[in-house]
Amino acid sequence: MTTLSQIIAITKGVKAQSLRDFTDAHRNTQKAPLLSGISRKYRPKDEEGEQLPPESTRVQLSVEDVLAETATTLTRLFDLVLTQDTANTVAKADVVVDGRALLRDVPVTYLLFLEKQLADLHTFVDKLPVLDPAESWTFSPEIGAYASDPVETVRSRKVMRNHVKAEATKEHPAQVEVYTEDQPVGYWTTVKLSGALPATRVKELRERVQRLQQAVKFAREQANTYEVTDAKAGEVVFGYLFAR
Secondary structure (H helix, E strand, O other): OEEEEHHHHHHHHHHHHHHHHHHHHHHHOOOHHHHOOOEEEEOOOOOOOOOOOOOEEEOOOOHHHHHHHHHHHHHHHHHHHHHHHHHHHEEEEEEOOEEEEEEEEEEEEHHHHHHHHHHHHHHHHHOOEOOOOOOOOEEOOOOOOOEEEEEEEEEEEEEEEEEEEOOOOOOOOOEEEEEEEEEEEEEEEEOEOOOEEEHHHHHHHHHHHHHHHHHHEEEHHHHHHEEEOHHHHHHHHHHHHOOO
């Protein structure tokens, strides 16, 4: 029995090797010296002429041989990818969270998509702004935001004052010191507003994302246990492409 997860693992290695072999084949067919050879014999003009040995250079590479090798290499890859993609259309699993099937019969390709999206969502939720813990907050439906407890502060203004340090005499004028004094004139009542979330709410959201991540990962692993049926395509494809 071969499972989808095994086919995925095998296909990864075959893809890498096939790419290397295909690249080598392409490079070799572009090297003219490998494809060229020569065979020549010398015949003197008469029997008394100098005798020279024949000369030859063998052809090192046959394009037809390269085509055959390429077809063999890629046929395995074509068959594995078709087997994998066919299995992906039928391999499914339920996403179960806290004992409840949140999603049913989800294809493995979509489970992979969910894993990527949930990783991004985890980062997003983890960075959500949190209310200042130094304040006491209450949600206000009227303004659609959180409001802190009101804090009253005094508003004051500067008032000029005179302080007589020494009374005037016949010889000297009075010595007066001028200073300012804060005089209360009113009161501010301040309520801070915030669109951030309580830390407990962010913690709850983070835990939900984590639970769903675990459920999706488990579902993907379950879907990947699907027993695959070998599919064939390479022989037909290259039988057409490289037919002589």
